[in-house]
Amino acid sequence: MTRRYLFSDESGDLTFSRKPNVSTYFAVATLVIDEPHLRTLRATLGALRDDLAFRNHGLDSYFHATNDSYEIRRAVYTALSDLDFQVDVTLLEKAKAQPHIRASAARFFQYAWFYHLKWVAPRVLSPDDEALIVAAELGTRQTRKAFRQGIEDVMTQCINFRVKRSLAFWPCSSDVALQAADYCLWAVTRRWERGDDTYYKLIESKIRYEYDLWAKGDHYHY
Template sequence: MRAELGKRRYLFSDESGDLQCRTSTNVSKYFAVGTLLIEEDELARLRSEMAALRDELAWSNQGLDSCFHATEDSYVVRDRVFNLLQDFDFRVDVTLLQKNKAQPQVRRDEPTFFKYAWYFHLKYLAPQIFQEDDEVLIVAAELGTKKVRKAFRGAIEDVMSQCLHFRVKRTLAFWRDESDFALMAVDYCLWAVFRKWERGDETNYKKIEDKVRTEYDLWGVGTTAYF
């Protein structure tokens, strides 16, 4: 039996926007890191109820190709998922980086920019949510090729060593989006927050607003645009 010295926490994460730092109609204004913190019992309930919803939607001819994904799901499916998420106890935190305000050394390549985003996200968040002797499983959505995942894994591991107390036992995993309903939940929540910032659309954001503990515009007070 595991000694109850600290809590076992689950932090599911996702990113929104692209990592391209240039001006184009197909390039996002922001890049965002979002996390969903949830406890074991609530995670088990979330997984169970989202699985039941997927079955129910399939039986009503609202079948999914693989998993819930906010950008691709129909309005009917998306509405049902947001309504379900309203009933759960978890916290969402989002850090947004307005890319044209990033200094050149921050955006010299995509892994570097990605690492900065994660660093500032965890630097602020970790002291608020983790205590000594906690155990945390950080689950990130799988990204790109094996080479890309290796670079991003190294970036997150380095950030964790800098931002988490040395007595917080942490494990990092990269899982495919369709492998866990909690990754689908953070995808939905981050999508709603990102649309609010990128497009000014708060329609779905309002449904999960009470879950969103922080929305941090990292360079919000900056006035210098580099491109």
């Protein structure tokens, strides 16, 4: 029996229109890591945060790729490149989503998670493993309830019944592993949304699966 951790993050908004500052893609990512390597990741990033603080960087926040300075980003990506984990990313180009798929934010969220976990789960989880899926806490209590129900339903459909699994929603600030997932997904989506692969190149070896779900589709609904 192996304990496996899947720290997840989502990127992009759930607004379905062509407006300024609205994302083209919605993406789901999971950082997959085993227990011994998780201890190393937590220790490494914890020590890095202390070191940065002594150098007067990042004194007022946790690691967050969107908000961090260039110095912090480079330091975090350099540290991540030496750690042992894999990241899987599923991207959905929102304008290609049929109306019934985007009827609600919860529906679209569940759809994205289903196709992500359908590919990931059989490849990282074996019967009799223990799996902890940790999602970053987001939205209101009512939103989290709907999203939790969606992920739990997807877990039932996509994970072998012999895998003992649990789902947790933790604040991103509570665990550097969630922050690592945020950093990895940010690098991927920055490449897709802006064509900037500066940070992607630093962790490219960690990206196992990067899939545009509707790449073959050519019909746009808005």
